[in-house]
Amino acid sequence: MPTTAFTWLVRGMLWMAGVGLLVLLIVSGLTVPLDNALYDLHARYWHYTPDDRVVIVAIDPKSLDEIGRFPWPRSIHAQLIDRLTADGARGIGMDVTMSTPSNDPNTDQQVATAVHRNGKVVLPVFAEAVTLGGPLQEALPVQTIAQSVAALGQVDVAKDNDERVRGAYLKAGLGSAYWPSLALALLQLGHAPNMALPGLHDPAHNDASPYLWMRDNYVLLRYAGPTGTFGTLSYVDVLNNRVPTDLLKDRWVFVGATAEGLGDILQTPDSPMPGVEYQANVLESLERGLLVTPLDFLRQFALSAVLLALPLLLYGLPGIGRNWALLLTSVVLVLVACFTLLRGAYLWWPPVSCLVVIAAEFVAWQLLMRDRRAVHA
Incomplete structure (x- = not known):
């Protein structure tokens, strides 16, 4: 040859x-x-400078010092929502769980009324097992509040095997992926709900068990930067009207915990990051078309x-x-x-x-x- x-x-x-x-x-x-x-x-080395359309209202150490130990009475959240309504926030994503009735039903009604007055509040949905080893159930806000929200969004976090969070699932749900993520649900308040979404699809989503938490539209995030990149205001300062109105007017506002020991601290490629800032990154990337x-x-x-x-x-x-x-x-x-x-x-x-x-x-x-x-x- x-x-x-x-x-x-x-x-x-x-x-x-x-x-x-x-x-x-x-x-x-x-x-x-x-x-x-x-x-x-x-x-x-692939960061970008976020604009000022996304703001975090943080449950931070300063707020805990002035308001008291968390969790706070839900009437406090109702007052904050009314404050954000008066300041002209574009939409509010509450990364705060309200899935069990309050000891005082009146405070639940106060939140529901404030949420209804605003008309652009999104609250979280997540899956949990009620009993050890039992089937998953979706934890929604209490009925009084859930009936008043503009939308609900899942707060599932896409952790890889090494526990780092590189991406997000834009859709997830029990049995099928029908809940948008919290950031997506908030963004959809100003866009068509059936907007085309990027992401890798789950090939088995049509064969799901009704008892399994299903995920879809997986995307990788281009993080704006390490923790603290997004504009952050203290919850107590916003609550007590110590923040100029122009810092909140026409902004997407995420409310969530940044204080140590409260909420999820996620390990990103850059640094540990509170879950609420993770949601801010998802929304910013969605709005600017920066998802991978x-x-x-x-x-x-x-x-x-x-x-x-x-x-x-x-x-x-x-x-x-x-x-x-x-x-x-x-x-x-x-x-x-x-x-x-x-x-x-x-x-x-x-x-x-x-x-x-x-x-x-x-x-x-x-x-x-x-x-x-x-x-x-």
């Missing part, structure tokens, strides 16, 4: 073996930690399979030759493809599995060619 025909046969065989290894790596998830580390490294959609398996596989051919096609070209420059060139081209998709199209293609297979192809090619040269020596 002519040398050229033999080398092309070897290239084809290596490519097919590489495709098989690629499938194993993608399906097994072995390279996910390295892909996540690469995304985190990039995310730390991961490629599904088929698209990830197809792109990787094409790029696996790079070192096999480049082998022997002038200026590249048959040495480590070939491997370096291939790696650089893969990374350029990855970050071009991310920055230019807001699509995330995890490249590490492709890089591993390319390295394996390179080593196998070197061994095969060395053995062939030894036979003909």
Whole structure:
């Protein structure tokens, strides 16, 4: 068999073996930690400056000192909502749980009345097991309050296996993903509720059990920055009218805990972050079109399979030759493809599995060619 025909046969065989290894790596998830580390490294240098349309009203240490130990009487929240209504807030996302009746039913009615007067308040929904090991149930606000809200939004947090929060599920629910996220529900108050959403879809969403918490429209976040990037006002200052009206007028307002020991503290690629600021990042990214959609398996596989051919096609070209420059060139081209998709199209293609297979192809090619040269020596 002519040398050229033999080398092309070897290239084809290596490519097919590489495709098989690629499938194993993608399906097994072995390279996910390295892909996540690469995304985190990039995310730390891909911040943006948020505008002033999103404001956090924080249940912070100052508020706890002045108002008292949390949880507060719900009449306090009713007063805050009325204050935000008077200041002309564009919409209010309350990241505060009100799923059990208050000891004083009058305070629940006060909240319901304040929420109704405002007309643009979103409250959280979450899933919990009432008994240990029991089935999940959706925890909604108490009926009196739930009947008055403009919308409800789920506050599920998309934690990866390493407990870091890189993304968000825009839809989730028990049995099927029908609740929008808190940030999405708030944004939809000013947009069509059926607006097209980005995100990776759950392929099994039509086969869900009514007792399972289902998620859909998974997106990666481009965080504005570390904790404290968004404008934050103290709850007690807003409550007591110590904040200029123009800091709240026509703003999306999230109300939630930032004090240590209250609410969720999420580990992001940058720093620990209160759940309420996480919601602010989701809304800002949604409104400005900055959410990143991961490629599904088929698209990830197809792109990787094409790029696996790079070192096999480049082998022997002038200026590249048959040495480590070939491997370096291939790696650089893969990374350029990855970050071009991310920055230019807001699509995330995890490249590490492709890089591993390319390295394996390179080593196998070197061994095969060395053995062939030894036979003909």
